[in-house]
Amino acid sequence: MARRSGLGRGLEALLDNNDDKPSAPANITPAVSPSVDAPQTAPVGAMPSTNKTGDVVQLSVDKLVQNPGQPRKNFDETELQELSDSIKTYGIIQPIIAANAGDGTFLIIAGERRTRAARLAGLETVPVIIRDYTDQKRLEVSLIENIQRTDLNPIEEAAAYKNLMDFSGISQDELATRMGKNRSTVANALRLLKLPVEMQKSLEEGKVSSGHARALLSVTNTRAREKLYREILDKEVSVREAEKRATALNAEDGDKKEKTSAGKPGKKRPPEVDAMAEKFITRLGTKVVIEGDLNKGRIHIDYYSMEDLERLYEILGG
Numbered sequence: 001m002a003r004r005s006g007l008g009r010g011l012e013a014l015l016d017n018n019d020d021k022p023s024a025p026a027n028i029t030p031a032v033s034p035s036v037d038a039p040q041t042a043p044v045g046a047m048p049s050t051n052k053t054g055d056v057v058q059l060s061v062d063k064l065v066q067n068p069g070q071p072r073k074n075f076d077e078t079e080l081q082e083l084s085d086s087i088k089t090y091g092i093i094q095p096i097i098a099a100n101a102g103d104g105t106f107l108i109i110a111g112e113r114r115t116r117a118a119r120l121a122g123l124e125t126v127p128v129i130i131r132d133y134t135d136q137k138r139l140e141v142s143l144i145e146n147i148q149r150t151d152l153n154p155i156e157e158a159a160a161y162k163n164l165m166d167f168s169g170i171s172q173d174e175l176a177t178r179m180g181k182n183r184s185t186v187a188n189a190l191r192l193l194k195l196p197v198e199m200q201k202s203l204e205e206g207k208v209s210s211g212h213a214r215a216l217l218s219v220t221n222t223r224a225r226e227k228l229y230r231e232i233l234d235k236e237v238s239v240r241e242a243e244k245r246a247t248a249l250n251a252e253d254g255d256k257k258e259k260t261s262a263g264k265p266g267k268k269r270p271p272e273v274d275a276m277a278e279k280f281i282t283r284l285g286t287k288v289v290i291e292g293d294l295n296k297g298r299i300h301i302d303y304y305s306m307e308d309l310e311r312l313y314e315i316l317g318g
Contacts (some may be wrong), residue, residue, distance in 0.1 A: 004188040005033065005036060056095050059106065059128040064115050066099060067107045074204070075116060083113060086121035095127040096304035097141070105268050140164060140178065155204045157187045184315070188285045188309050191217055194304065200231055208232055211239035215246045224249040247278045252287050263312060270294050271304065284315060 018027060024308055096111030108115055109131060120124045133141065152160065172190070176183040192203065192213050202208045208216075213234050219225040228245050231237050237245065249273055273290055280288040280299070287302040303309040 007074065020191075045301045056079055056127050056129055058125040061099070061115065061118055063127050064108050064126070064128070065101065065105045066112060067109060074156070075113060080113065080117050080120060083117035087117050087121045087123065088152050092123075092126055095129045097131055098128050099131055099133055106130070140168075153204045153206070154192055155188065155200050158192045161186060161189055162193060172305070173310075177210050183307070183311050184285055186307075188214065191286070191304060192309075202229075202233065209239060212237075212242050214281075214285065215239065215242035218243075218246045218281045219249050220287060220289060221249065221253045224253055243278055244280065247274050247281070250277070274298075284312060286312065 032130055057108060082264070092114055094111075094114070096114055097109040098106035101107050106128065106156075115126065131278060160180075161175060164170070165172070170178075172186050173183055176186045179186065190209070195203070195216065199208070199213065203210070203213050208229075215231075216225050218227055219228055226314055228237075228242065228249060231245065232242055251269055270293060272294060272310075273292070277290040280290070280301075284301060286304075286308070289300040291298045291300070303312055
């Protein structure tokens with residue numbers, strides 16, 4: 001999977017923060033950052049009582065623990081083994097970023113994959129930079145580090161966005177600015193969490209794509225959404241075809257409602273209207289239902305938060 005880019009602030013901007021307070025003293029050994037020419041050459045000897053924040057030190061791999069705010073929950077075993085083989089040959093080129101937990105252990109802020117691969121490679125110590133971050137910044141750095149270096153799956157990314165928003169109380173607009181993304185991108189990611197658990201699981205496992213998920217979200221009827229979901233899994237329906245099926249299912253549902261309310265069959269809608277509804281869904285990134293024909297009608301556009309409503313307003317030329 002291709003690596004994503006375009007983050008406005010970048011990981012380095014977050015790590016190089018002069019406002020960070022010095023860490024509490026730790027029993028760790030000063031070390032030089034390893035390089036390809038001299039991997040893991042730092043001595044492990046006497047343990048000083050203090051260390052300067054930002055220095056690269058050699059730390060026992062057993063003292064590194066996973067950050068509870070780590071957005072990435074699944075790690076590909078094949079990728080980890082490949083990274084482990086590389087570490088055996090060259091060492092860890094980029095130090096791990098960690099924070100003193102105060103109980104003799106250190107929370108990994110950036111470098112969870114490197115730490116796991118180092119354990120696979122049998123390393124006893126690894127190069128670490130100790131930082132003193134707030135809980136909010138730990139979560140933010142972990143999120144950006146994962147997006148920059150190894151793609152999170154769509155549900156992991158959406159959950160990380162939501163956690164950061166809930167924890168720090170920031171809006172979608174502020175989050176998008178910090179992540180260097182369009183607000184619509186963040187809003188569409190968060191909408192994925194509205195899918196049923198089974199569909200979210202399929203998205204995590206790569207059985208359906210984000211495009212498929214957006215098509216599913218656009219279906220207004222729960223049973224019709226489940227029907228489309230099964231078609232995507234069983235028939236390997238493309239995203240484009242899923243979008244067309246979603247539009248057709250919404251039209252069928254609208255015709256049924258019209259028939260029930262009027263007591264007579266609903267008129268078959270011209271295909272041009274269905275095509276336009278599909279364009280609206282793709283452009284706005286949300287559920288859109290058109291009621292009417294080529295002469296007149298109504299457009300129903302769904303939104304899921306105040307930020308989502310503002311996003312739609314901007315797209316529509318507000």
